Amino acid sequence: MSLFDQVPAVPPDGTFALVEAYRADDHHLKVNLTPGIYRDENAKPWVLPSVKQARAALLADQSLNHDILPQLGHTQFLSAARQLAFKDTLDGRFVTSIQTISGTGANHFIASLLASHLHPKAVWIPDPTWDNHQGIWRHVDPGIERRTYPYYDENTFGIDGDALLSTLREQANPGDAIILHACAHNPTGVDPSPELWEGIAQVCEEKGLFPIFDLAYQGFATGDVDNDAWAVRHFTTRSSGNNNNNNTPLEFAVAQSFSKSFGLYSERVGALHVVARTRDGAAKVDGVLKRISRAEITSMPAFGARIVAAVLHDPVLEAQWRQDLKTMSGRLASMRKRLYEELVRRGTPGRWGHVLTDIGMFSMTGLSPEKVAAIKDRFHVYLLPNGRLSFTGLTEGNVEYVAESIYQIVV
Ligand code: PLP
Numbered sequence: 001m002s003l004f005d006q007v008p009a010v011p012p013d014g015t016f017a018l019v020e021a022y023r024a025d026d027h028h029l030k031v032n033l034t035p036g037i038y039r040d041e042n043a044k045p046w047v048l049p050s051v052k053q054a055r056a057a058l059l060a061d062q063s064l065n066h067d068i069l070p071q072l073g074h075t076q077f078l079s080a081a082r083q084l085a086f087k088d089t090l091d092g093r094f095v096t097s098i099q100t101i102s103g104t105g106a107n108h109f110i111a112s113l114l115a116s117h118l119h120p121k122a123v124w125i126p127d128p129t130w131d132n133h134q135g136i137w138r139h140v141d142p143g144i145e146r147r148t149y150p151y152y153d154e155n156t157f158g159i160d161g162d163a164l165l166s167t168l169r170e171q172a173n174p175g176d177a178i179i180l181h182a183c184a185h186n187p188t189g190v191d192p193s194p195e196l197w198e199g200i201a202q203v204c205e206e207k208g209l210f211p212i213f214d215l216a217y218q219g220f221a222t223g224d225v226d227n228d229a230w231a232v233r234h235f236t237t238r239s240s241g242n243n244n245n246n247n248t249p250l251e252f253a254v255a256q257s258f259s260k261s262f263g264l265y266s267e268r269v270g271a272l273h274v275v276a277r278t279r280d281g282a283a284k285v286d287g288v289l290k291r292i293s294r295a296e297i298t299s300m301p302a303f304g305a306r307i308v309a310a311v312l313h314d315p316v317l318e319a320q321w322r323q324d325l326k327t328m329s330g331r332l333a334s335m336r337k338r339l340y341e342e343l344v345r346r347g348t349p350g351r352w353g354h355v356l357t358d359i360g361m362f363s364m365t366g367l368s369p370e371k372v373a374a375i376k377d378r379f380h381v382y383l384l385p386n387g388r389l390s391f392t393g394l395t396e397g398n399v400e401y402v403a404e405s406i407y408q409i410v411v
Pocket residue numbers: 036101102103104105130181186214216257258259260265270
């Protein structure tokens with residue numbers, strides 16, 4: 001008998017389990033199209049040249065010590081992170097920024113802050129979404145309802161904007177939180193148009209919702225960090241009273257990850273920014289976030305934050321980094337084109353045009369969970385069970401094999 005006999009048996013995490021299965025698979029043609037982790041043209045991890053240079057300089061710096069960081073995190077990192085998200089849109093706004101354990105930690109901190117002090121009845125999560133949104137909110141407070149709002153329309157491979165807006169308008173309650181993917185939506189690769197973003201902002205204002213932007217792929221949608229921050233900056237500026245709308249300015253949060261944009265997957269570099277209407281509100285948020293951080297982490301890890309700060313505070317390295325983003329997004333775009341060509345060349349049943357117009361790392365293939373299982377078993381090609389394909393694992397060397405495998409499975 002153990003005290004833990006009564007603990008529920010938790011099934012393994014689906015994504016990690018697939019990665020393990022892929023590792024254990026010894027088929028010579030296996031292809032991993034599951035992870036949201038950038039791979040180079042040989043399907044190998046890629047260290048960004050800008051990161052490599054900043055890292056080398058840091059390691060060569062004999063004066064570098066290992067003192068603890070300030071409570072909010074690495075100061076230059078935080079100023080650069082804030083600038084990257086908001087640029088010059090923060091006039092008249094009061095923002096609290098804290099370093100976090102990557103995007104996951106930022107999502108977790110804001111969930112903790114809201115759950116313990118604003119007590120939302122529900123959090124609205126797009127359908128579909130990154131699995132961990134459910135997991136984080138369940139973990140923080142299982143008492144907060146996790147409701148989904150319609151997002152992806154499988155028939156059009158686009159967003160069902162009307163359903164999205166009407167669901168929120170009719171069913172959300174004042175004070176509810178809503179998670180919004182700032183760009184390069186995971187898993188669909190489809191983002192709202194500027195008009196739809198305006199509609200979403202308006203519903204949030206009308207209903208008194210608290211938006212949480214999940215900004216995990218800045219630079220991956222268009223290759224340009226400023227274009228990719230459009231939605232975040234739109235919320236900031238429309239809330240500053242510059243846009244002639246009479247609604248109370250929104251307060252909202254941005255959960256920012258540097259895993260993808262800097263290729264720093266293992267360093268866990270992130271930030272949470274909370275935009276408040278008043279100085280006093282921002283000061284209170286500052287206090288609560290410091291308390292959460294103290295209780296959970298005490299102090300954030302420094303190395304990854306130092307790399308990001310070094311890149312973003314050096315014009316030459318920053319220019320290189322912007323080029324690195326173009327290299328990554330460009331490779332993914334060219335793999336989209338190649339897969340599309342190979343699918344169409346074979347006359348693969350289905351509509352594939354969205355593969356070209358989707359953005360970021362992912363597209364939905366429309367393959368059912370059964371077909372996803374079949375393509376894994378027969379061809380050793382790994383996708384997520386919801387049919388999401390990550391272009392990061394596609395290369396010139398395997399794209400024809402992948403297209404042929406999809407063809408064989410759907411024909
Ligand atoms: N948000 C989204 C939408 C993601 O897809 C991911 C990672 O896949 C994250 C947040 C968090 O990633 P990390 O904790 O590595 O920054």
